[in-house]
Amino acid sequence: MIKNEKIKASEVRLTGLDGEDLGIMPTLEALALARKYKVDLVCESLMSSPPPCRLVGAGKAREERDQAKKKAGPAKSKELRFTPEIEEHDYDTKKRQAEKWLQAGHSVLLTVKISGKQGEQAKALLQQLQADLKTAGRPRTGIQLSGRQAQVELESLT
Incomplete structure (x- = not known):
């Protein structure tokens, strides 16, 4: 999971806090929006262009990451x-x-x-x-x- 300034794409497909589609916008604009709402910009996949990203509350992003690790099972x-x-x-x-x-x-x-x-x-x-x-x-x-x-x-x- 790539968050905030670590997203290197020039533009992203953004989804809002409530799941609404905010369209394609420059990454800097998406980061400004995330700062405005005091949330994280999280990139879900780098396999498409532009990469799909969403605005997620800081605690929720950490919780989702931990759940994904549990679901994946113990590290090999x-x-x-x-x-x-x-x-x-x-x-x-x-x-x-x-x-x-x-x-x-x-x-x-x-x-x-x-x-x-x-x-x-x-x-x-x-x-x-x-x-x-x-x-x-x-x-x-x-x-x-x-x-x-x-x-x-x-x-x-x-």
């Missing part, structure tokens, strides 16, 4: 496995996969398989991944070194 978790000596291209590919999964609202378990004295190398790799993915997700757990693997779980920001 995906595990991505690495080795400490990962090539740059492989690292970029797995980082993109993790970012895509996080942006879809799921959590990602990053696991580095280690052998011997690679613990510090694995920890450094996980710290680098956390830093690279901070725009898409936040750590749910700290970096855990145990036995033959190091792990960290990231959850979606949405």
Whole structure:
């Protein structure tokens, strides 16, 4: 759900507080209308042009978002496995996969398989991944070194 200034479309199809159709108007005008009524401008879908948006009271928007999350069920978790000596291209590919999964609202378990004295190398790799993915997700757990693997779980920001 995209709200207020985060809507990047130049114009939107607007629906009022009571469900009445207000037509197509510039986004800035729709935002001014939302501020006037002290409500949020919420974009429902980016799949059409212009995107359909509606005016929603602040509490109601949050409530709808929470209901949608409950209806979707628990977030899925995906595990991505690495080795400490990962090539740059492989690292970029797995980082993109993790970012895509996080942006879809799921959590990602990053696991580095280690052998011997690679613990510090694995920890450094996980710290680098956390830093690279901070725009898409936040750590749910700290970096855990145990036995033959190091792990960290990231959850979606949405």
